[in-house]
Amino acid sequence: MELLNRWARLFVAILIATQAALCAPPVQAAQPPAPMAQGPTVVHVVRSGETLFSIARHYSTTIEAIAQANDIVDPRWIQISRRLTVPASETTPSHQPTTYVVQRGDTLSLIARRHNTTTQAIAKLNSILNPDLIYVSQRLVIPGSAPSAPLPSPFVAVELKPRPVVQGETLAIKIQTDTPVHVTGTLDDRPLTFVGEDNRYWALVGIGATAQAGPYLLKLTASDGTGETTTASELVRVIAGDFAIEQIVLSPETSKLLDPALVRAENERLNQLVGVFSGQQLWKELFRVPLHGAVRVTSAFGTRRSYSGGPPTSYHGGVDYGAETGTPVLAAGRGRVALAEELTVRGKAVIIDHGLGVYSGYYHLSEFVVQAGQEVKQGDPIGNVGSTGLSTGPHLHWEIRVGGVYVDPLQWTRQAFP
Ligand SMILES: [Zn+2]
Incomplete structure (x- = not known):
């Protein structure tokens, strides 16, 4: 049954792709190539209506960079459901936000320097009024260079419920993808088990009543049948409960x-x-x-x-x-x-x-x-x-x-x- 579905989908994909090749709108004029930094790449599956220009803009990269990474001879024609490797550029550092637990001897400026960011950026993100006042075991969000980076395909949406989550609550993590995948993940290195099908997956996590309040890093990995994997991350904010x-x-x-x-x-x-x-x-x-x-x-x-x-x-x-x-x-x-x-x-x-x-x-x-x-x-x-x-x-x-x-x-x- 599953196999039959796959063949049917592939057949439909080929049909659409053939059509798209005939009526794909022309992409914008070529831009001068930009220097690319070494870094992790993301995989993007081309959807109906997309052009290489819109994809390049989505990932803040250039048409040339994508064309080069995928051996595309004529960037005006791209096939729907083709998997494109989008190289990370200097303007899209794949650097996601992370969390950090303050250690003895740390200062905010030391932490900022070590993470390649500024004291002001960390203070702002964590609502710290006085940057001289941080404490051991305090949880900090370290800003990524591109905090509003879009979710990489096949991820379409990540929903956290409730958000924020209070100590002692159950957190539901719901994932939507644009293709059937196998989803795995961790919350601060705690493995999560996802269930679901038809591009919708979910997992439950119990947040302990004595869990340290603050940001936790949710890491998600989607793998398809070919063994190709894509990762995404989100921050889960845990707030302190009011316990007698x-x-x-x-x-x-x-x-x-x-x-x-x-x-x-x-x-x-x-x-x-x-x-x-x-x-x-x-x-x-x-x-x-x-x-x-x-x-x-x-x-x-x-x-x-x-x-x-x-x-x-x-x-x-x-x-x-x-x-x-x-x-x-x-x-x-x-x-x-x-x-x-x-x-x-x-x-x-x-x-x-x-x-x-x-x-x-x-x-x-x-x-x-x-x-x-x-x-x-x-x-x-x-x-x-x-x-x-x-x-x-x-x-x-x-x-x-x-x-x-x-x-x-x-x-x-x-x-x-x-
Ligand atoms: Zn009891």
Whole structure:
């Protein structure tokens, strides 16, 4: 089927190309060749209505440079869907913006000199009023020489949602291309898994509740069937969330449960479980709060926590709802039960795999009414509220993890993914 499609597309491309060769508008008069700097090149697939002049202007280069790089004898005729190598010129440095984390001993002028830019340019881009005031571990955007450079073909659009993204939120990255490709990418060296087809691809990234605020570099690579690759980059701005600090007082008996070895073993096991990326999106709709009717949040997501009077040592990875023991707990979205058992810290627990690395967890239950492997629809009862495990009273702890990262579950009840 795929092969047939390809042949059909190729056939159509040849038809269009033949037509274009007959009616392509003449390109502008030749310009004197400009000296070219050595640098990475981009690949451009010629679209209907384009001329070598419009392509050269799009990439701020010259017709001659493109003609030379592609052995084009007569620049008046270019074929639609032909892949052109566009050499990087001095006027289009492929130099994209990057991010930099301030180290001990850095000054803004040192950083500027090292990145071939100016103190003023960095200060302006980062809204720094006093260039003498920067701090260790501060994240800076270093301007590229061509910050408004167009996306190289086959990339047509990159959409980030939400933008900017707040600590603890899930970020959807949607890519549109002009030809079917395989998309891979990283966010600050963290690998992303893209899914999709028909020139539209997307990936989800969990931004940790304690992720450093500031700019992060998103690098994207598109590769086609021939092994040709094109890269593009974007900046993802993470802004600080507003999280409360909460003191947790545990009874001596419950404190015993905080044995670091036990906590570590349980965490490791769950990390492994939710680290599995099943390649199918099982949820369809906006997620729902897993309790009926009006709910009472007793601890919000991301709340910094200190135990028995100490400094904050952790943060709350989910939302707590106060509810009476026995209150039915419902599946937040469609998925498959990945775990239903009693754990030391989390008590009686249910974890649902929604596919694509998205998992929801329901803890401290008095009992669960599903078993591992079972498929559930949104709203199906999965257990009842309780106070099992490390808990100070009957409540439901509800959490969502994306790629292993704890994210704000309530965002999933407001924003549809993808
Ligand atoms: Zn909780």
